[in-house]
Amino acid sequence: MYRDVCIVSACEITREGLGNILKSEGFGLIGSYGAISELEELEFESGFFIVLDGVETDDQPQAVREIKGRFDSAPVVVLTERFDFNAMLECFHSGAQGYIVRSMKAQPLTTSLRLAAMGERVLPPDLVDVFEHQAFTPIVRTSEQSDEDVNRAKLSPRELDVLCCLMAGYSNKVIARKLTVCEATIKVHVKAILRKLNVHNRTQAAIWASSRGLSDVEMTA
Incomplete structure:
Protein backbone atom coordinates (compact mmCIF):
# COMPACT_ATOMS: atom_id res chain seq x y z
CA MET A 1 0.00 0.00 0.00
CA TYR A 2 1.17 3.52 -0.82
CA ARG A 3 1.36 5.56 2.40
CA ASP A 4 2.74 8.79 0.95
CA VAL A 5 0.57 11.15 -1.06
CA CYS A 6 1.12 14.21 -3.22
CA ILE A 7 -1.76 16.66 -3.78
CA VAL A 8 -2.13 18.77 -6.93
CA SER A 9 -4.89 21.38 -6.80
CA ALA A 10 -5.23 24.98 -7.89
CA CYS A 11 -7.26 25.69 -4.73
CA GLU A 12 -5.09 26.37 -1.68
CA ILE A 13 -7.99 25.72 0.70
CA THR A 14 -8.55 22.30 -0.85
CA ARG A 15 -4.85 21.47 -0.55
CA GLU A 16 -4.80 22.47 3.11
CA GLY A 17 -8.05 20.75 4.03
CA LEU A 18 -7.43 17.52 2.15
CA GLY A 19 -3.85 17.42 3.37
CA ASN A 20 -4.95 17.67 7.01
CA ILE A 21 -7.60 14.97 6.52
CA LEU A 22 -5.13 12.58 4.94
CA LYS A 23 -2.47 13.19 7.58
CA SER A 24 -5.04 12.49 10.30
CA GLU A 25 -5.74 9.16 8.57
CA GLY A 26 -2.11 8.09 8.65
CA PHE A 27 -0.97 9.18 5.19
CA GLY A 28 2.30 11.03 4.75
CA LEU A 29 1.93 14.26 2.79
CA ILE A 30 5.11 14.61 0.73
CA GLY A 31 3.96 17.56 -1.39
CA SER A 32 1.13 19.97 -2.09
CA TYR A 33 1.22 21.90 -5.37
CA GLY A 34 -0.97 24.33 -7.27
CA ALA A 35 -0.26 23.01 -10.77
CA ILE A 36 1.08 19.96 -12.58
CA SER A 37 3.92 22.05 -13.96
CA GLU A 38 5.31 22.39 -10.43
CA LEU A 39 5.99 18.65 -10.43
CA GLU A 40 8.33 18.78 -13.41
CA GLU A 41 11.56 19.41 -11.51
CA LEU A 42 10.75 17.26 -8.48
CA GLU A 43 12.48 14.02 -7.65
CA PHE A 44 10.43 11.71 -5.43
CA GLU A 45 11.28 8.21 -4.34
CA SER A 46 8.87 5.49 -5.40
CA GLY A 47 5.95 4.46 -3.24
CA PHE A 48 3.57 7.42 -3.38
CA PHE A 49 0.32 8.28 -5.11
CA ILE A 50 -1.03 11.54 -6.49
CA VAL A 51 -4.43 13.17 -5.90
CA LEU A 52 -5.42 15.50 -8.75
CA ASP A 53 -8.15 18.02 -7.95
CA GLY A 54 -9.85 21.02 -9.52
CA VAL A 55 -9.21 20.26 -13.20
CA GLU A 56 -11.97 21.02 -15.72
CA THR A 57 -13.82 17.89 -16.86
CA ASP A 58 -12.61 18.03 -20.49
CA ASP A 59 -9.00 18.55 -19.35
CA GLN A 60 -8.86 15.74 -16.78
CA PRO A 61 -7.66 12.94 -19.11
CA GLN A 62 -4.83 15.07 -20.49
CA ALA A 63 -3.82 16.05 -16.95
CA VAL A 64 -3.65 12.37 -16.00
CA ARG A 65 -1.49 11.65 -19.05
CA GLU A 66 0.88 14.49 -18.13
CA ILE A 67 1.35 13.18 -14.61
CA LYS A 68 1.79 9.56 -15.75
CA GLY A 69 4.34 10.75 -18.26
CA ARG A 70 6.39 12.18 -15.39
CA PHE A 71 5.64 9.59 -12.68
CA ASP A 72 4.62 6.43 -14.49
CA SER A 73 4.55 4.18 -11.41
CA ALA A 74 2.54 6.58 -9.22
CA PRO A 75 -1.22 5.88 -9.05
CA VAL A 76 -3.29 8.95 -9.92
CA VAL A 77 -6.69 9.61 -8.34
CA VAL A 78 -8.90 12.28 -9.91
CA LEU A 79 -11.16 14.33 -7.64
CA THR A 80 -13.92 15.94 -9.68
CA GLU A 81 -16.63 18.49 -8.98
CA ARG A 82 -19.24 16.50 -10.89
CA PHE A 83 -19.56 13.01 -12.32
CA ASP A 84 -19.09 12.70 -16.08
CA PHE A 85 -19.28 9.19 -17.54
CA ASN A 86 -17.19 9.87 -20.65
CA ALA A 87 -14.56 11.85 -18.76
CA MET A 88 -14.29 9.00 -16.27
CA LEU A 89 -13.76 6.43 -19.03
CA GLU A 90 -11.09 8.53 -20.67
CA CYS A 91 -9.34 9.19 -17.35
CA PHE A 92 -9.07 5.45 -16.72
CA HIS A 93 -7.96 4.95 -20.33
CA SER A 94 -5.24 7.55 -19.65
CA GLY A 95 -3.99 5.64 -16.62
CA ALA A 96 -6.00 6.92 -13.63
CA GLN A 97 -6.37 4.62 -10.62
CA GLY A 98 -9.51 6.28 -9.29
CA TYR A 99 -12.23 8.78 -10.18
CA ILE A 100 -13.99 10.29 -7.16
CA VAL A 101 -16.67 12.96 -6.89
CA ARG A 102 -15.67 15.48 -4.20
CA SER A 103 -19.18 15.78 -2.76
CA MET A 104 -18.76 12.62 -0.66
CA LYS A 105 -18.04 12.91 3.06
CA ALA A 106 -14.54 12.76 4.49
CA GLN A 107 -14.64 9.15 5.72
CA PRO A 108 -15.82 7.57 2.43
CA LEU A 109 -13.32 9.79 0.60
CA THR A 110 -10.36 8.62 2.66
CA THR A 111 -11.57 5.02 2.38
CA SER A 112 -11.69 5.37 -1.42
CA LEU A 113 -8.21 6.89 -1.47
CA ARG A 114 -6.94 4.08 0.73
CA LEU A 115 -8.32 1.52 -1.73
CA ALA A 116 -6.60 3.33 -4.60
CA ALA A 117 -3.37 3.37 -2.59
CA MET A 118 -3.71 -0.40 -2.25
CA GLY A 119 -3.85 -0.77 -6.02
CA GLU A 120 -7.61 -1.08 -6.40
CA ARG A 121 -9.50 0.82 -9.07
CA VAL A 122 -11.97 3.21 -7.47
CA LEU A 123 -15.21 4.06 -9.26
CA PRO A 124 -17.79 6.66 -8.11
CA PRO A 125 -21.17 5.50 -6.74
CA ASP A 126 -22.74 7.73 -9.42
CA LEU A 127 -21.86 5.03 -11.93
CA VAL A 128 -24.65 2.85 -10.54
CA ASP A 129 -27.18 5.56 -11.40
CA VAL A 130 -26.00 5.54 -15.01
CA PHE A 131 -26.71 1.84 -15.42
CA GLU A 132 -29.95 1.93 -13.44
CA HIS A 133 -31.40 4.28 -16.05
CA GLN A 134 -30.30 2.19 -19.02
CA ALA A 135 -32.63 -0.35 -20.59
CA PHE A 136 -30.23 -3.23 -21.20
CA THR A 137 -31.79 -5.96 -23.31
CA PRO A 138 -29.62 -8.90 -24.35
CA ILE A 139 -29.64 -8.99 -28.15
CA VAL A 140 -28.16 -11.71 -30.32
CA ARG A 141 -27.71 -10.65 -33.93
CA THR A 142 -26.16 -12.26 -36.96
Missing part, protein backbone atom coordinates in the same frame (compact mmCIF):
# COMPACT_ATOMS: atom_id res chain seq x y z
CA SER A 143 -23.52 -10.33 -38.85
CA GLU A 144 -26.05 -9.67 -41.64
CA GLN A 145 -28.61 -8.29 -39.19
CA SER A 146 -26.03 -6.03 -37.60
CA ASP A 147 -24.97 -4.69 -40.99
CA GLU A 148 -28.63 -4.05 -41.85
CA ASP A 149 -29.13 -2.13 -38.60
CA VAL A 150 -26.10 0.06 -39.30
CA ASN A 151 -27.17 0.69 -42.90
CA ARG A 152 -30.75 1.43 -41.82
CA ALA A 153 -29.51 4.10 -39.42
CA LYS A 154 -28.19 6.02 -42.46
CA LEU A 155 -25.24 7.51 -40.62
CA SER A 156 -22.90 9.60 -42.71
CA PRO A 157 -19.21 8.62 -42.85
CA ARG A 158 -18.36 11.46 -40.48
CA GLU A 159 -21.15 10.46 -38.09
CA LEU A 160 -19.70 6.93 -38.05
CA ASP A 161 -16.33 8.43 -37.12
CA VAL A 162 -17.93 10.35 -34.27
CA LEU A 163 -19.83 7.25 -33.12
CA CYS A 164 -16.59 5.28 -32.95
CA CYS A 165 -15.11 8.06 -30.82
CA LEU A 166 -18.15 7.91 -28.53
CA MET A 167 -17.47 4.21 -28.07
CA ALA A 168 -13.96 5.09 -26.93
CA GLY A 169 -15.42 7.48 -24.34
CA TYR A 170 -13.95 10.64 -25.85
CA SER A 171 -15.37 14.06 -24.96
CA ASN A 172 -16.57 16.44 -27.70
CA LYS A 173 -13.40 18.46 -27.25
CA VAL A 174 -11.17 15.44 -27.84
CA ILE A 175 -13.25 14.22 -30.80
CA ALA A 176 -13.03 17.66 -32.40
CA ARG A 177 -9.26 17.59 -32.01
CA LYS A 178 -8.98 14.09 -33.49
CA LEU A 179 -11.21 14.87 -36.48
CA THR A 180 -9.80 18.38 -36.97
CA VAL A 181 -13.13 20.18 -36.75
CA CYS A 182 -14.66 22.63 -34.28
CA GLU A 183 -16.41 21.40 -31.15
CA ALA A 184 -19.73 22.91 -32.28
CA THR A 185 -19.66 20.64 -35.34
CA ILE A 186 -19.19 17.58 -33.12
CA LYS A 187 -22.19 18.61 -31.03
CA VAL A 188 -24.30 18.71 -34.22
CA HIS A 189 -23.06 15.25 -35.24
CA VAL A 190 -23.77 13.79 -31.79
CA LYS A 191 -27.29 15.20 -31.83
CA ALA A 192 -27.89 13.67 -35.27
CA ILE A 193 -26.49 10.31 -34.16
CA LEU A 194 -28.77 10.14 -31.12
CA ARG A 195 -31.77 10.97 -33.30
CA LYS A 196 -30.93 8.42 -36.01
CA LEU A 197 -30.24 5.64 -33.51
CA ASN A 198 -33.29 6.57 -31.43
CA VAL A 199 -31.29 6.69 -28.20
CA HIS A 200 -31.21 9.27 -25.42
CA ASN A 201 -27.53 9.77 -24.64
CA ARG A 202 -23.93 9.04 -25.65
CA THR A 203 -23.69 5.94 -23.47
CA GLN A 204 -26.71 4.35 -25.15
CA ALA A 205 -25.26 5.24 -28.56
CA ALA A 206 -21.99 3.51 -27.66
CA ILE A 207 -23.86 0.43 -26.44
CA TRP A 208 -25.93 0.38 -29.65
CA ALA A 209 -22.79 0.48 -31.77
CA SER A 210 -20.97 -2.15 -29.72
CA SER A 211 -23.93 -4.56 -29.93
CA ARG A 212 -23.81 -4.22 -33.74
CA GLY A 213 -20.14 -5.13 -33.92
CA LEU A 214 -18.69 -1.68 -34.52
CA SER A 215 -15.23 -1.01 -33.11
CA ASP A 216 -13.96 2.15 -31.42
CA VAL A 217 -10.98 2.04 -33.79
CA GLU A 218 -13.08 1.60 -36.92
CA MET A 219 -12.71 4.98 -38.61
CA THR A 220 -13.63 5.87 -42.17
CA ALA A 221 -10.94 7.02 -44.54
